[in-house]
Each structure stands twice: as C-alpha cells, then as structure tokens.
Amino acid sequence: MIPADVLNEASRLALAAGVKILQGFRLADTDAAHVARLLDYMQPEAGETWVDIGCGFGEVARLMHAACPDLNFILVNNNYFQLSHAPRDFLQLHADMTTCRWRTKAPMAACCCMRCAMPSRLRWRCAKPPA
Numbered sequence: 253m254i255p256a257d258v259l260n261e262a263s264r265l266a267l268a269a270g271v272k273i274l275q276g277f278r279l280a281d282t283d284a285a286h287v288a289r290l291l292d293y294m295q296p297e298a299g300e301t302w303v304d305i306g307c308g309f310g311e312v313a314r315l316m317h318a319a320c321p322d323l324n325f326i327l328v329n330n331n332y333f334q335l336s337h338a339p340r341d342f343l344q345l346h347a348d349m350t351t352c353r354w355r356t357k358a359p360m361a362a363c364c365c366m367r368c369a370m371p372s373r374l375r376w377r378c379a380k381p382p383a
C-alpha cells in the first residue's frame with residue numbers, strides 16, 4: 253500500500269501537470285477518446301447508475317457523463333485528496349472498496365478503471381441486490 257502522504261503528493265503533482273486520469277495504460281491518445289473506448293466496453297443503458305470504484309479525480313466519470321448525460325455516477329475512492337478534486341455533481345464515497353457493502357434494491361453497475369487492459373473485468377452488473 254502506498255503511504256497516504258506519498259500518494260497525496262503524487263496526486264498533487266499529477267493535477268498540477270494537468271494529468272486528470274490516473275491510468276498509465278490508455279486505450280487511446282486523448283482522455284476523451286480513452287473514455288469513449290471505455291464506454292464501448294461498458295455499453296451503459298440510459299438512466300443507469302454506475303459506481304466508479306477507485307475513481308481517482310473522477311475525471312473518467314465526468315467525461316462519461318459529458319458524453320452520456322443520462323448516466324449517473326457514484327464515486328468511490330479511499331484517497332481523500334483525489335476525491336476532494338472530483339466533480340461535486342456525483343455522490344462521493346470516501347471508502348475502501350474492499351469493505352464497501354451495497355445495500356440497495358436499485359440495479360447498479362460498476363466500473364473499475366484500474367485494469368483497463370482487461371475489459372472483461374471492467375464491468376459487473378448486479379443482477380440482484382447483494383445480500
């Protein structure tokens with residue numbers, strides 16, 4: 253685990269350098285094209301709520317929402333500095349993804365853009381609410 257102060261400083265430097273998507277592996281040359289490819293993998297449906305697990309600065313969700321305004325996002329990150337720079341338009345959860353428990357009857361989908369090279373792991377749909 254990266255110590256919080258080290259991650260905070262790296263995040264601050266990234267932001268200062270204009271790096272808003274914290275993903276080394278990119279699916280395209282620009283942020284917008286990268287996110288468009290992610291949307292292709294996800295195939296979201298109108299009105300869905302997606303949980304962005306490990307959302308970084310929330311830039312992926314912001315760009316997805318710009319492309320598909322009828323999607324809603326919930327941002328999850330255990331790094332407060334990054335989350336504090338994420339868009340306020342979405343519900344933000346400062347939480348550890350490994351201990352999150354979802355208690356909702358609403359169908360939701362989740363994306364985790366930590367492994368973009370592995371699209372099959374990018375999307376999970378909750379067919380029924382988790383117990």
Ligand SMILES: C[S@@+](CC[C@H](N)C(=O)[O-])C[C@H]1O[C@@H](n2cnc3c(N)ncnc32)[C@H](O)[C@@H]1O
Nearest residue numbers: 273274275306307308329330331347348349365
């Ligand atoms: C490689 S970055 C990807 C960030 C974002 N998905 C993007 O594409 O810009 C990994 C992200 O996961 C977050 N993260 C790592 N471990 C986490 C955990 N246990 N719970 C919640 N977030 C976590 C980090 O703080 C960071 O924002």
